[in-house]
Amino acid sequence: xxxxxxxxxxxxxxxxxxxxxxxxxxxxxxxxxxxxxxxxxxxxxxxxxxxxxxxxxxxxxxxxxxxxxxxxxxxxxxxxxxxxxxxxxxxxxxxxxxxxxxxxxxxxxxxxxxxxxxxxxxxxxxxxxxxxxxxxxxxxxxxxxxxxxxxxxxxxxxxxxxxxxxxxxxxxxxxxxxxxxxxxxxxxxxxxxxxxxxxxxxxxxxxxxxx
Ligand SMILES: N[C@@H](CCC(=O)N[C@@H](CS)C(=O)NCC(=O)O)C(=O)O
Numbered sequence: 001x002x003x004x005x006x007x008x009x010x011x012x013x014x015x016x017x018x019x020x021x022x023x024x025x026x027x028x029x030x031x032x033x034x035x036x037x038x039x040x041x042x043x044x045x046x047x048x049x050x051x052x053x054x055x056x057x058x059x060x061x062x063x064x065x066x067x068x069x070x071x072x073x074x075x076x077x078x079x080x081x082x083x084x085x086x087x088x089x090x091x092x093x094x095x096x097x098x099x100x101x102x103x104x105x106x107x108x109x110x111x112x113x114x115x116x117x118x119x120x121x122x123x124x125x126x127x128x129x130x131x132x133x134x135x136x137x138x139x140x141x142x143x144x145x146x147x148x149x150x151x152x153x154x155x156x157x158x159x160x161x162x163x164x165x166x167x168x169x170x171x172x173x174x175x176x177x178x179x180x181x182x183x184x185x186x187x188x189x190x191x192x193x194x195x196x197x198x199x200x201x202x203x204x205x206x207x208x209x210x211x
Contacts, residue, residue, distance in 0.1 A: 003036075006029070007061035009059055021072040025075050026198060093150060100149040100158075104164050115131075166186075
């Protein structure tokens with residue numbers, strides 16, 4: 001079997017710790033029991049130091065033997081093909097999982113990230129607030145009907161959707177009990193806790209090396 005490597009920065013400031021998107025790939029590997037190693041790209045110089053592998057200078061990257069992938073969603077779908085734990089094996093279950101992975105990225109995160117950027121500048125009621133509220137309300141309607149997005153079970157789509165939604169400012173934007181319960185349900189999973197703790201530890205160790 002090819003060796004999986006998750007690439008992240010060698011260090012980041014306090015703010016993003018626990019939210020750097022390598023956590024998505026760590027979480028998926030932990031759920032599926034896939035063995036992986038973590039390697040690093042220098043945070044300093046990130047804009048240009050790995051453009052040949054990530055054209056936007058970002059992390060995470062995933063290597064699977066010779067294969068290299070950027071975009072956390074692409075990495076998650078690649079990992080999901082390795083394990084029924086992440087995606088049901090039947091054609092309908094797979095298609096619906098892929099659909100919700102794309103919805104997490106393209107219907108929710110597409111608005112939540114720009115909204116969040118404006119919100120951390122002090123304006124939570126910025127010009128994107130209406131769009132953001134509408135999308136979250138629509139998702140709340142879905143999550144009132146079911147515990148998980150696909151096939152009555154946890155999939156990689158839930159992993160991604162919950163990761164998009166667990167950002168504290170997003171979580172605090174309005175009162176959506178079903179969404180809140182969903183995020184709690186997903187992030188209570190041992191695989192999430194392990195991935196989260198491992199990321200924090202990774203950056204804490206980096207602090208020691210940096211000083
Ligand atoms: N769409 C990309 C977004 C990646 C992303 O935003 N990565 C952040 C860390 S979580 C990053 O590298 N930020 C540094 C930068 O943009 O310069 C993905 O999902 O992989």
